[in-house]
Amino acid sequence: xxxxxxxxxxxxxxxxxxxxxxxxxxxxxxxxxxxxxxxxxxxxxxxxxxxxxxxxxxxxxxxxxxxxxxxxxxxxxxxxxxxxxxxxxxxxxxxxxxxxxxxxxxxxxxxxxxxxxxxxxxxxxxxxxxxxxxxxxxxxxxxxxxxxxxxxxxxxxxxxxxxxxxxxxxxxxxxxxxxxxxxxxxxxxxxxxxxxxxxxxxxxxxxxxxxxxxxxxxxxxxxxxxxxxxxxxxxxxxxxxxxxxxxxxxxxxxxxxxxxxxxxxxxxxxxxxxxxxxxxxxxxxxxxxxxxxxxxxxxxxxxxxxxxxxxxxxxxxxxxxxxxxxxxxxxxxxxxxx
Numbered sequence: 051x052x053x054x055x056x057x058x059x060x061x062x063x064x065x066x067x068x069x070x071x072x073x074x075x076x077x078x079x080x081x082x083x084x085x086x087x088x089x090x091x092x093x094x095x096x097x098x099x100x101x102x103x104x105x106x107x108x109x110x111x112x113x114x115x116x117x118x119x120x121x122x123x124x125x126x127x128x129x130x131x132x133x134x135x136x137x138x139x140x141x142x143x144x145x146x147x148x149x150x151x152x153x154x155x156x157x158x159x160x161x162x163x164x165x166x167x168x169x170x171x172x173x174x175x176x177x178x179x180x181x182x183x184x185x186x187x188x189x190x191x192x193x194x195x196x197x198x199x200x201x202x203x204x205x206x207x208x209x210x211x212x213x214x215x216x217x218x219x220x221x222x223x224x225x226x227x228x229x230x231x232x233x234x235x236x237x238x239x240x241x242x243x244x245x246x247x248x249x250x251x252x253x254x255x256x257x258x259x260x261x262x263x264x265x266x267x268x269x270x271x272x273x274x275x276x277x278x279x280x281x282x283x284x285x286x287x288x289x290x291x292x293x294x295x296x297x298x299x300x301x302x303x304x305x306x307x308x309x310x311x312x313x314x315x316x317x318x319x320x321x322x323x324x325x326x327x328x329x330x331x332x333x334x335x336x337x338x339x340x341x342x343x344x345x346x347x348x349x350x351x352x353x354x355x356x357x358x359x360x361x362x363x364x365x366x367x368x369x370x371x372x373x374x375x376x377x378x379x380x381x382x383x384x385x386x387x388x
Contacts, residue, residue: 073369088369116149126203177199179204182206186208201216202215216354236267240271242302244305245307284308326343346383
């Protein structure tokens with residue numbers, strides 16, 4: 051016999067109204083009680099009435115707030131397309147989205163965007179978080195107010211976010227390390243151009259790369275690391291200094307955006323340099339096809355945007371709690387398959 055809300059309430063020692071609020075992610079429930087109720091429901095195999103939930107959602111439309119560090123970063127165009135595709139599919143059930151795009155990794159700007167969405171009474175937030183304690187505290191505050199947060203494309207340490215959807219950055223860094231070792235035959239002085247140390251994923255890509263070259267390619271040595279804030283102009287400037295300061299650099303590992311700027315610096319220096327990058331955007335595609343970038347590692351940005359909307363909708367409407375992480379696929383592209 052199927053378990054009911056009344057059964058869950060009895061097992062949890064709370065009222066049926068409390069169970070209903072917990073399973074529908076409405077405010078007014080202690081977070082510990084909410085977690086206990088959800089655990090009891092999951093262990094007992096509780097299945098909500100999806101048709102009824104969907105009808106209720108249509109009568110009470112939801113708005114998801116979205117904060118992306120996407121301005122002047124072409125990678126995010128596919129993330130946004132994925133978000134819009136999922137939103138369009140669910141629009142008949144009353145789902146709307148409110149997108150705020152930011153440039154760079156300023157914590158105050160991100161906090162202001164989150165606060166703006168709170169004032170608009172959004173029911174959930176999708177976020178590419180800066181890896182900072184202040185953002186983690188903001189996510190914890192939202193969770194306590196029954197506003198679930200899904201992080202997309204970037205994750206954050208020590209937060210109460212519902213789920214992360216995006217690349218396994220540590221693994222993609224290891225793939226980059228393996229490719230660098232193969233393309234350089236295990237001998238290289240590598241300069242690294244990263245986006246920022248404020249983003250957990252960028253650091254994980256460097257860490258994974260470093261682990262592989264130390265273990266398997268001890269003559270591939272990291273010479274120096276510079277930040278470009280995902281900006282092509284700054285990337286040109288920082289890569290230019292990197293290459294002129296370290297004339298032994300014969301390989302470049304570009305961790306995030308700003309690929310065109312870094313490659314302009316490579317052209318200026320006139321040296322033969324092996325380059326590994328990330329993502330399949332127009333500028334990078336041209337550089338791979340021309341042979342100037344040996345390989346680029348891709349991460350399914352459309353799927354990232356699509357899945358984060360679906361996860362939040364299923365969580366709020368159907369009471370389906372996701373796994374803590376949903377990793378999208380890693381694909382290596384070279385001249386022959388880009």
